[in-house]
Amino acid sequence: MRFLDHPPRFLFFTGKGGVGKTSIACASAVELAAIGKQILLVSTDPASNVGQVFGVAIGNRITSIDAVPGLSALEIDPQAAAQVYRDRIVGPVRNLLPESVVKGIEEQLSGACTTEIAAFDEFTALLLDSALTAGYDHIVFDTAPTGHTIRLLQLPGAWSGFLEAGKGDASCLGPLAGLEKQRAQYSAAVDALADPERTRLVLVARAQQATLREVARTHEELAAIGLRQQYLVVNGVLADAAAANDSGAAADVLAAAIGRREQAALATIPDVLKTLPMDRIALKPFNLVGLDALRGLLTDTAPIDAPEEIASQPLEAPDLASLVEEIAADGHGLVMLMGKGGVGKTTLAAAIAVELADRGFPVHLTTSDPAAHLAETLTESLEGTGATLEIGRIDPRVETERYREHVLSTKGAQLDDAGRALLEEDLRSPCTEEIAVFQAFSRIIREAGKTFVIMDTAPTGHTLLLLDATGAYHRETTRQLGDTGLQLRTPMMQLQDPKQTKVVLVTLAETTPVLEAAGLQADLERAGIQPWAWVVNQSLAAARTRSPLLRRRAANERELIDAVAEQHARRYAVVALQEAEPIGADQLRRLTTATGAPSW
Amino acid sequence: MKYIQVFDPALCCSTGVCGVDVDQALVSFSADVEWAKQNGARIERYNLAQEPLAFAENVAVRSFLERSGQEALPLILIDGEVALAGRYPTRAELARWAGILAVADPIPVTPCCSGSSCC
Incomplete structure (x- = not known):
C-alpha cells in the first residue's frame, strides 16, 4: 500500500x-x-x-x-x-x-x-x-x-x-x-x-462517482489550507476481488453490472485526484x-466459501410499494427523504414520485442533487401517460452562493477586513448551506396542502429548532403589530404534523450509515418530529446474485436490516441494489415493486 | 468612566448567519462596540450561549430573564443599572453613555436626541 x-x-x-x-x-x-x-x-x-x-x-x-x-x-x-x-x-x-x-x-x-x-x-x-x-x-x-x-x-x-x-x-x-x-x-x-x-x-x-466527487471536494478544500500531502484509497472494489478470487462473479449478472459501474467511475475520476498516489483495496466478503x-x-483476499454453503434464506421485508400505498392514502402531503450523502435519496424520491403519479395524483418532485440526470429523462418517459409530474430543481451551491452574496453585500458592507473575513467563514459553515437550501424549499412546501410534494432532502432538527426560534419571534411581532389577518405557520409546525409531512430516513445496510441515520432520527425527535419510515437502499440481501462474495455480504446485511426493523423504524422498506443506475420511469418503477425472494 | 455591559441572546454565531436571516443590528452593533472600545469605552459583551453564568450571577439580569424571558434580550446595563432592553443601542447612544466626545466618524443622528435638550 x-x-x-x-x-x-x-x-x-x-x-x-x-x-x-x-x-x-x-x-x-x-x-x-x-x-x-x-x-x-x-x-x-x-x-x-x-x-x-x-x-x-x-x-x-x-x-x-x-x-x-x-x-x-x-x-x-x-x-x-x-x-x-x-x-x-x-x-x-x-x-x-x-x-x-x-x-x-x-x-x-x-x-x-x-x-x-x-x-x-x-x-x-x-x-x-x-x-x-x-x-x-x-x-x-x-x-x-x-x-x-x-x-x-x-x-x-x-x-x-x-x-x-x-x-x-x-x-x-x-x-x-x-x-x-x-x-x-x-x-x-x-x-x-x-x-x-x-x-x-x-x-x-469507494469506486462510485458520487463518492469520488465528494472526495475531490474534500481534497481541494484541505489542500487549499495547507494539507498538501494527500493519498487516495479506493476501498471495496468488487472487480479486484472478482479478478483475484470470486470465480462465480463472472457469470453473475449483478456482479458484472457492479463491476462495469466501478470501471466507469474509476475511468472518469475527477482530474484533481488523478495526480494523487492511489491504492485500491478489493471488496472483502467478511465484516x-x-x-x-x-x-x-x-493483503490478498481470503478464499470464499462456495455459494451453497452460504445461508440463502430469502429476505422477507416490506417493499417500497407498501410505503407508497400508505402515502397515497392521504391524497396529498409532503414527503421528505433524509439521509447522508450517497445513500440514494434522490433516486428514491423520484421512484416515490413516479409511483404516485402513476396512481393519478398530481406530484411535484424537487431535487437538490445537481448531478441527478434522472429528472431529465423522467418527464419524457411519462409523456402521454396522463400522469402529472412536475420537476423542480434547487442547486445547493447556487442557493448558498446567493445567500452568501446577499448577506455580505448588505449586512457585511460596513465591516472591517477582519470582521468581514470572520463573517465570510461563518457563511461557509455547513449550517449555511442547509439553511439556504431549506429556505428555497420552503417556497415549494406550501403546495403540499393540495398535492404531493416529494423532496430529496430535509432539514436537521437542530436547524429547525434554530429557525423556529425566529419563527416564534415572528409570531410575537405579528401579535404586537395587531391582527393583520396573516396566519404565520413556521416550517417546524408543518413538519411536526404527521398529517402533512412524512420524513423518510434513507440508509444502507452497513454499520456506520445505520448509526448515522439513527443520529438523524434522534435529532429530528428533539425537534418533535418522528420520522415516518426508514428505507434500506441498495440492499444485496434483497437482490439476486450468484456471486459467492456478494452472497456472503448479503448475509452480513441481515443483522443490520433486523436492527432497523426492530430497534429504529416504525415502518420500513428494503430496496434491492439494481443492476443498472435507475434512470427513467421504467427503471424507477422497479424500485417500488416487490423485492420478492431471490430465486437462486 | 461608565461601565457598559451587554447581555446578548443565545446565538451559536453572533453574526446570526445560523438564523433565517442575518441580523443587521447585530452586525452593526459588533462594529459599533469595536469603535467605542477604540475610543476608550469600557464595554463587555456576554453571550447567553457561552457565558450563562454571567447572566445567572447578576441579580438584575436574572430577574429580567425570569420576568421577560430570553426573547426580550439584549439587555444593556450601565454601572449595573438597566439602561436599555429589547434592542441594541445606536452608536450615538454608546458614545453618549461612554462619554465619547470627539468623534472621528460621523454619528448617525437620531431624530430627537442628538445634542439637543428636547428629551
Whole structure:
C-alpha cells in the first residue's frame, strides 16, 4: 500500500460514513506495529468497534493492546465530548435561570459545529509534542477535521475576538471560547496539520462517482489550507476481488453490472485526484471484526466459501410499494427523504414520485442533487401517460452562493477586513448551506396542502429548532403589530404534523450509515418530529446474485436490516441494489415493486 | 468612566448567519462596540450561549430573564443599572453613555436626541 510507504508521524483518514475509514485506519495501525513501530490509534467513530476488534475495552484513555505489540488505542466520542462541554457551560446555571432559557442555551450548543470543535479540542493535545505522545512513532486518526474548522482556527480575527479576551464577537468559533486550550496550542495543532513533513492525509472513497466527487471536494478544500500531502484509497472494489478470487462473479449478472459501474467511475475520476498516489483495496466478503480480518484487509483476499454453503434464506421485508400505498392514502402531503450523502435519496424520491403519479395524483418532485440526470429523462418517459409530474430543481451551491452574496453585500458592507473575513467563514459553515437550501424549499412546501410534494432532502432538527426560534419571534411581532389577518405557520409546525409531512430516513445496510441515520432520527425527535419510515437502499440481501462474495455480504446485511426493523423504524422498506443506475420511469418503477425472494 | 455591559441572546454565531436571516443590528452593533472600545469605552459583551453564568450571577439580569424571558434580550446595563432592553443601542447612544466626545466618524443622528435638550 502506497499510503503506508514512509509515513510521517501523523496519519489521518477521511471520507464519508461507511467507506471504511475506521477499518483501514485499524489495519494500517496493525501493519505499522508489525514492522516494530510504536503506534497510537485514535478513533472517533461513534460505531467504533476498535475495542471489539482487539478484545479490549478502550474508551477515552490510552490503552495498550496486548494482542498487538507496539499498539495502543484511544477512542474519542465526539458526542460525549460535546456533552461534557455543554454540561460545563450549562451545569452551573441549571437551577439559577428559567428552564426555557436553559433549554435555549442547550439547543445553541447542539449543532454539528459544537461537536466538531469539541472533537478537535480533544485532538489538539495529540498533535503537540508532549509527554502524552512522546513514545509513539506514528499516531493514526480515523477521521480528520473539516476545512471549515481549520480555516476558522487560522483566522486572526477569530482569535482576537474569543480566545484572548475569552469573550466578544461571536462566530462559529463560539464553542471554542469555553474550551480550556490556549490559542498557542490550537495554532500549533493547525501548524502540525499543515506540515507535510509531519502529516499525511488519506482520502478514502469507494469506486462510485458520487463518492469520488465528494472526495475531490474534500481534497481541494484541505489542500487549499495547507494539507498538501494527500493519498487516495479506493476501498471495496468488487472487480479486484472478482479478478483475484470470486470465480462465480463472472457469470453473475449483478456482479458484472457492479463491476462495469466501478470501471466507469474509476475511468472518469475527477482530474484533481488523478495526480494523487492511489491504492485500491478489493471488496472483502467478511465484516472487519477480529484481528485476522483486519490483517486480511490490506493483503490478498481470503478464499470464499462456495455459494451453497452460504445461508440463502430469502429476505422477507416490506417493499417500497407498501410505503407508497400508505402515502397515497392521504391524497396529498409532503414527503421528505433524509439521509447522508450517497445513500440514494434522490433516486428514491423520484421512484416515490413516479409511483404516485402513476396512481393519478398530481406530484411535484424537487431535487437538490445537481448531478441527478434522472429528472431529465423522467418527464419524457411519462409523456402521454396522463400522469402529472412536475420537476423542480434547487442547486445547493447556487442557493448558498446567493445567500452568501446577499448577506455580505448588505449586512457585511460596513465591516472591517477582519470582521468581514470572520463573517465570510461563518457563511461557509455547513449550517449555511442547509439553511439556504431549506429556505428555497420552503417556497415549494406550501403546495403540499393540495398535492404531493416529494423532496430529496430535509432539514436537521437542530436547524429547525434554530429557525423556529425566529419563527416564534415572528409570531410575537405579528401579535404586537395587531391582527393583520396573516396566519404565520413556521416550517417546524408543518413538519411536526404527521398529517402533512412524512420524513423518510434513507440508509444502507452497513454499520456506520445505520448509526448515522439513527443520529438523524434522534435529532429530528428533539425537534418533535418522528420520522415516518426508514428505507434500506441498495440492499444485496434483497437482490439476486450468484456471486459467492456478494452472497456472503448479503448475509452480513441481515443483522443490520433486523436492527432497523426492530430497534429504529416504525415502518420500513428494503430496496434491492439494481443492476443498472435507475434512470427513467421504467427503471424507477422497479424500485417500488416487490423485492420478492431471490430465486437462486 | 461608565461601565457598559451587554447581555446578548443565545446565538451559536453572533453574526446570526445560523438564523433565517442575518441580523443587521447585530452586525452593526459588533462594529459599533469595536469603535467605542477604540475610543476608550469600557464595554463587555456576554453571550447567553457561552457565558450563562454571567447572566445567572447578576441579580438584575436574572430577574429580567425570569420576568421577560430570553426573547426580550439584549439587555444593556450601565454601572449595573438597566439602561436599555429589547434592542441594541445606536452608536450615538454608546458614545453618549461612554462619554465619547470627539468623534472621528460621523454619528448617525437620531431624530430627537442628538445634542439637543428636547428629551
